[in-house]
Amino acid sequence: MARDRADDPDHAVELLWERDGGEPRRGLTLDRIVRAAVEVADAEGLAGLSMRKVAERLGFTTMSLYRHVPGRDHLVDLMCDAVVGPPSGPPSGDGWRPRLEACARHAWELRKRHPWLAEVRGTRHIPGPNTVALYDRMLSVLAGTGLAPAEVVAAVELVGRFVDAQALTLVEIARAERGSGVSEEEWWGARDSLYAHLDRYPAISALWEAGGYDRPEDPFEFGLARILDGIEVLVARRRDEKRDESCRVCGGPVEQPSSGRPRRYCSRACRQRAYRARRS
Known part of the structure; x- marks a missing residue:
């Protein structure tokens, strides 16, 4: 019967918000299942996560897990909320920009520890209380800036999508390194056959000779700064418009x-x- 509820989003809400995972059975609890699942995903990525591997890590049968969580999708939702954890307090900083930046950096550090978070795709994953609290905190940072309500939501979602996009790069690199046994730097360092063809492209050649590839910009730092710059321009515009209307x-x-x-x-x-x- 538990497995029949695997596609029931209302049951996901119960698991996340009411922690109703069934009665403990010989030491097996929902929290233990979630912790073990996080360990599997940290080691093998979300693609390597299965109910069978989680059960093996815990020393139980796969069927015993279904007494607590009806399926892998619900388990992933529980894992996301568990690693996010409860907010530690309001974001630090004076002004909306350093506070929003602190939220983005917190999300980035979280995804560096658990890259599989960025692999959770789709629009129908049920958020848990920790995830909603973090989202609410980010919204509150921009709520008093003069942006329209829809702009506040859009700006926060833009920052979130950027962090996930950067984290997906980490996932792809780790997957390639696991599959090949060769590091990213070693793989690209051995592509002399490709580099021999690039001198025919003038922009690439000029930037290469000027040192543009010697010390590349950190993609997260560069991208986050540019996104915050754009939001700052919009905030200033809305404040100017408000002054014009007074x-x-x-x-x-x-x-x-x-x-x-x-x-x-x-x-x-x-x-x-x-x-x-x-x-x-």
Whole structure:
């Protein structure tokens, strides 16, 4: 019956939010299963994770795991929430940018320890309380910046997708190294047959000769800085727009006409006060 619930998203909610994994049986608990699954995924990637391997690591039969978790997909959701863990407190930093950067760096360090997190694809994975708390904390960083609500959500999701994209590179490198037994640096260092053809490309050759490939930019650092730069431009634009919509005299809101010249004052009285101030 437990396996029949493997495709039930409501049961995933129960497991993640109510921790209802069934009664412990001879020392086997849901928490132990999740910890063992994380160890398997850390060692072999998400592709190497199976209920059978988790059961073998714990010394139980595969069927005994299904008394606690109905399937691999639910187990992956539990693993994600477990490694994220409860938030340690508000992100440090003065201003939204260093706080959002701290959140992104926390997510990056988490994925360096558990690269398989970036392999969890699809749009129908149920988030657990730790994952939702982390997401809520990132949203709160941008909530008071003047961005529109949809822009806050989009900016946070942009940062998250960037971190996952960088982490996927780590996954691909590790997978290739496990399969070949050759490191990434050694593999590319042995590609002289390819490099012999590249001198016919002027941009590549010029950058190579100028040292552009000698000390490459860290892709995470470079990308995160550029994304934060873009969000900062948008925040400044929205603040300028808000100032433009405020009365130049009292600071109150100005109702703009649907067409024609924009208004600078909220009322005729404020416009007259501004006129008298200029005359004096």
